Amino acid sequence: MPAAPHVQLPPTDRVLSPRTGWTRAHWEAVADRLLEGVAPYATPGLAQYRLPGRAGWSGVVSDGLEGYARTFLLAACRIAGAGGVGAVALIERYATGLASGTDRTSGESWPELTDCSQQMVEAASIAVALHETRPWIWDRLDTAVRERVVDWFSGFAGARTWDNNWRLFQVVSEQFLASVGAPYRKEDIEGGLDRIEDWYVGDGWYTDGDGRNFDYYAGWAMHLYPLLWARIAASTDGADGGRAEVYRERLAAFLAPYPHFFGADGAPVHQGRSLTYRFAAVAPLWTGALADCTPLAPGLTRRLASGAVRHFAERGVPDERGLLPLGWYGTFLPATQPYSGPASPYWASKGFLGLLLPADHPVWTARELPLPVEESDQYTALPAPGWLLHGTRHDGIVRLVNHGSDHNGPNGRGEDDPHYAKFAYSTATAPDSAPHAWTRNTDGHLALLAAPDGTPSRRRRIHPLVCETRRASSWHQADVPGCEAPFRVTTASLPHGPWEFRVHHVQAPSGPLPQGVSVREGGYAVAHELPPQARTGPGWALARTADGLTSAVIGLHGWEEGDTGVSRQVEANAYGPHSATPCLTTSFHAPGCYVSLIALSRDTVHPEALRASASVEAADGTVVIRLVDGTVLRWEAAE
Structure with missing residues (x-):
């Protein structure tokens, strides 16, 4: 695989870096390529970057502001990290855009800050960027420009935001106003910071708003902004009410x-929304180093961060234009949200916060350390979000x-989403998430x-229900057309190396059931440029990509009289245009107990041997x- 087809x-x-080969110079090269790539799309006054791609739902001007704000954050990391040396063109470019916007x-000009407007998101990036580049940009602005900037940010005062991570955009932006001696509302800052306390569930995990919304927002928003706020507050009067230490402990x-x-x-697990931000997933790693609170060794921090950015660079990100398209590798709109515009992916700029650390900081000078998965098989339980990593x-x-x-939502009535509803995700696969595939909902389900x-x-x-080192379980209600009440499905996952033994207890509602109800189990969807190979046999199904990634599902109990198959999709998966999911199907008989072996491996998988290697005893819920x-491996439905 080429080192990086579109970055020199x-x-x-x-x-220094035996695992990735990357140094700080590699990070600077990628940052420079990204900033160079957007330059041709700037408006004459440099206040907007109107990038090609699907427009966001807030309109072209908002999209243009997004292009400025999110790339300004990247430019700020580059400017401040170099101490302004060699950054004159960047400084002038973004100072000019600030004056025009x-x-x-x-x-x-930029749209005014109004209740729940997209401008709120972008203002926070501008606030952080202005704070980090203060000696080179803010301190050198004309008084009239400063006054206009303050006037624009003042739209936050008393304004309403969406009740999730957006509360923190107001916190950071108004703290910036305080840092430059401008009027602000302390109650807005305190209220936003108080509100996130309602979303803290322990062990370092936040939900993004009410409900059980666990994803990368916990790192690139819920941890990031409070500690960036603390950096700005420390420059104002040094008083943070003891909050900063709490945030450091949580991170x-x-x-x-x-x-x-x-x-x-280097790939992060492909789960959650806004995955088009890609290597923003490493933002909390750099934040921990910036706030001097990380438990990770400096060489491990850089190994993680460099590995993630290198992973995308090797796969053509940025693209041949130097742009970050809406998607995962190439353009793939199902991995985005309806509100995402062409500059939305540049929240990836958060992944470059490490450039704010000086070149002689240990994260840049320590020798790389291996990842946990490079040293041994791993099992990690995270009870707060209900996740088990293996x-x-x-x-x-x-x-x-x-x-x-x-x-x-908190009442459980919201729309389900393929990036949250699946039983399993991985660093090598993505769910089939295009609408035509999501309707069938085969994989991971x-x-x-x-x-x-x-x-x-x-x-x-x-x-x-349970989340421990080698097992996790939960239950959900399943609505079936023709039934007045839902079924109850209780599921346990028991991982063993590359395999997951999955146990389902399916309880039918009381009363008559419609004819012909069946049960279907789908494994991981694997995707590639070429159609995956498919194989089936008695009680098992398998799909294998051209590069040797294999997904298999093997029925161990309850599937004896069922059918096997491989469901294929086209243009449904972020990992490639051709995807395939092995699945088992059988008639439902109450009460139902179904045990499957779910495999995802780069080894050759032999389903017949695996099926013969495991015996199952199922009785009375055990x-x-x-x-x-x-x-x-043992599991009791009563747990």
């Missing part, structure tokens, strides 16, 4: 298991078993199918699985 990188340093007569707790989310190839050293894949994050059209049930509100290596 310096030579690798395998002494706040000038109502310029013809490219330390969050970061301790965070390395387990990354595969040996990674395998031999292929470097990390898998996330999901028994806690569902992205429904146990569906009850109603005759005659086979409409699949959904997994909406997830109710966590399931015991005995493996030929002597391992015994």
Whole structure:
């Protein structure tokens, strides 16, 4: 694989960085390429960057502001990290844009800050960027420009934001106003910081608003902004009411298991919304170093961060234009949100916060350390979000078993989402998320199918039960057309190396059931440029990509009289245009107990041998699985 097809990188340093070869110079090269790539799309006054791609729902001017604000954050990391040396062009470029964007007569002025407007998001990036570049930009602005900037930011005072991570945009922006001696509302700052306390669930984890919305926003928003606020507050009067120390302790707790989310190839687990921000996933790593609260060794911090950015660079990100398209690798709109505009991916700029650390900081000078998954097989339980991670050293894949994050509202009635509702995610796969595939909802799901059209049930509100080192479980209600009441599906996951033994107890509602209800279990969707190979046999199904990634589902109990198959999709998956999911289907008989072996591996998988290697005893709600290596896995439905 080429080092980076669309970025000219310096030579690798395998002494300092034996795992990635990357140094600070590589980060600077990528940052420079990204900033160079957007330059041709600037408006004449440099206040907006109108990038190509699907427009966001806030309009072209808002999209242009987004292009300025998010790339300004990247430029700020580059300017401040260099101490302004060699950054004259960047300084002038973004100072000019600031003057034009706040000038109502310029013809490219930014929209005013109003309740719940997209401008609030972008203002926070500008506030952080102005704070970090203060000696080179803010302190040198004309008085009239400063007054216009303050006037624009003042739209935050007393304004209403969405009740989630948006509260923190107001906090950071008004603290910036305080830092430059401008009027602000202290109650806005205190209120926003008080509100996030309602979303803290322990062990370093926040939800993004009410409900069980666990994803990367915990790191790149809920931890990031409070500590950036503390940096600005420290420059104002040094008083933070003791909050900063609390935030530092929470981030330390969050970061301790965070390395387990990354595969040996640098890929983060593909779960949650806004995945088009890509390497923003490393932002909390740099934040921990900036706030001097990380429990991770400096060499591990850089290994994680460099590995993630290198992972995307090797796969053509940025693209041949130097741009970050809406998607994961190339353009893939199902991995975005309806509000995402062409500059939205530049929240990835948060992944460059490490450039704010001086070149002689240990994160840049320490020798790289291996990731956990590069040293041994790993099992990591995260009870707060209800996740269980298991990674395998031999292929470097990390898998996330999901028994806690569902992205429904607090009442559980929201729309389910393929990036939250699946039983499992990984660093090597993505769910089939295009609308035509999501309707079928095959991969990573146990569906009850109603005759005659086979409409699949959904997994909406997830109710966590157990989350321990080698097992996790939850239950959910499954609505089936023709039934007045929902089914109850209780599921346990018991990982063992690259395999997950998955146990489902399906309880039917009282009363008559419609004819022809069946049960379908889908494994991981694997995707590639070429159509994956498909194989099926008695009680098993398998899909294998051209580069050797194999997904298999093997029925161990309850599937004896069922059918097997491989469901194929086109243009449905972020990892490639051709995707395939192995699945099992059988008739439902109450009460239902179904045990499957779910495999995802870069090894050759032999389904017949795996099926013969595990024996299952299921009776009275207790399931015991005995493996030929002597391992015994046990689960009781009453747990």
